[in-house]
Amino acid sequence: MEKTVKICMTGFGNVGVRFARMLLEQERQLADEYGCRVIVTGVCTRTRGTVINPEGLDLGALLIMKEELGRFDSEYPGFAPDCGAPEMIERCGADIFIELSTLSVKDGEPASGYIRAALEHDMHVITANKGPEAWRYAELKALADERGKRYLFETAVLDGAPLFNMARSCLRGCEITGIRGILNTTTNFILGEMEKGGTYDEAVAEAQRRQFAEADPSMDVDGWDGAAKICALANVLMNAGATPDAVKVTSLRGITFGELKAARTQGFRLKYICSAERAADGALRLTVAPSLVPLDSPEALVNGTSNIITIRTDMMGELSIIEKDPEIKQTAYGVYSDLLSIISGERE
Structure with missing residues (x-):
């Protein structure tokens, strides 16, 4: 017998819309491979309204409203204009909460609070937001474990x-002893444009034109x-228990074409590297800074909006993943893959 899984969401921007389309596109896969029907019972947005129906919303209609009106129609059944995320979580009767709100690098809120509320209502949680993991991971993971729920963030x-x-x-069984990589597509693109001879301001403007960078790229x-x-x-x-204010950050501003050219002459490229390194005394050093990488290293070969991450382990050595020019579909897939992990009953 086909089971029904109810989900609710905060955020219905680019990722939320693409994820919703993916649910519709994969409806047959969900039924055939997982014996499952997924329905959306609540969607809460900051500026486009909130809609709730514990029996299931018409996802196609929501997508049409978003495309044609840019918001939810106040005449749509279940429209709840004054309903915030905590109330939606309480009212929608969902099994899984999907958190897609905007990052707050200062404190990880309100996303962390939404996740906490969902776990306390015995929902599994999927988030695309790095803020909760950066600020409240241990607390939220402990709450999820206590409630017997999954907390996923691929x-x-x-x-x-x-x-x-x-x-x-x-x-x-492996211990991860170090992490480093190019994790920000905008800065990697900017450095690549500057290597071609452009100025920093020109590179930022081009990134904004291509919609890689925000109007304020800071x-x-x-x-x-x-x-x-x-x-x-x-x-x-790495069980760091750290927060972003513990990271030593060096801005990309001030890098010049001359520095990039000089690096090449010396057999290096300048890349914006994020790293977490465990020192011999056990202390963890977290840094984000322009760094010289050898021309024959994998990091030097990652261009445009591509990313790379290398994980160093005690028993498997170093493992790298390169993601080539990701688009919104890849981001939505990460949410969908977490959904499949919960539906299939995979455990950590």
Whole structure:
């Protein structure tokens, strides 16, 4: 007999919309391979309204409203204009909460609070937000374990690439002793444009034109996105118990074409590297900074909006994942893969 899984969501931006389309596209796969029907019972947004129906919303209609109106229609059954995320969680009767709100690098809120509320209502949790893992991972993981629920976040770092799944399922018994990589697509693109002879300002403008960079690119170029990512990685994979304010961050601003050219002459490329390194005394050093990498290293070969992460382990040596020019589909897939992990009953 086909089972019904109810999900609710906060956020219905690019990732939420692509994930919703993926649910519709994979409806047959869910039925045939997992014996499952997934319905959405609540969607809460910051500016586009909230809709709730414990019996299931018309996902196609929500997508049409988003495309045609840019918001949820106030005439739509279940429209709840004054309903925030905690109330939606309480009212929608979902089994799984999917958290897709905007990152707050300062404290990981309100996403962490939403996740806590969902776990307290006995929901599994999937998030695309790195803030909760960077600021509240140990607390939220302990609550999930206490409640017997899953707390998954594959797409929080490196989009949908199976980084956390690999560490959880394929590196059992290994101790992760170091993490480093190019984790921010915007800064990697900017450095590549500058290597062609452009100025920093020109490279940022081109990244904004191509919609890689925000109107205010400071979160990326000043390293705070990278700080949240490396902190989340270290907390999950190395039990760091750190927060982003413990990361030593050096801004990309001020890098010149001359420095990039000189690096090439000396057999290096300048890349914006995030790293977590365990010192001999056990202390963990977290850094985000422009760094010289040898021309024959994998990091030097990662261009454009591609990413790379290398994990160093005690028994498996070094393992690297390269994600080539990810788009929103890969990010949505990370959420979908976590959903399949919960539906299939996989355990950590």
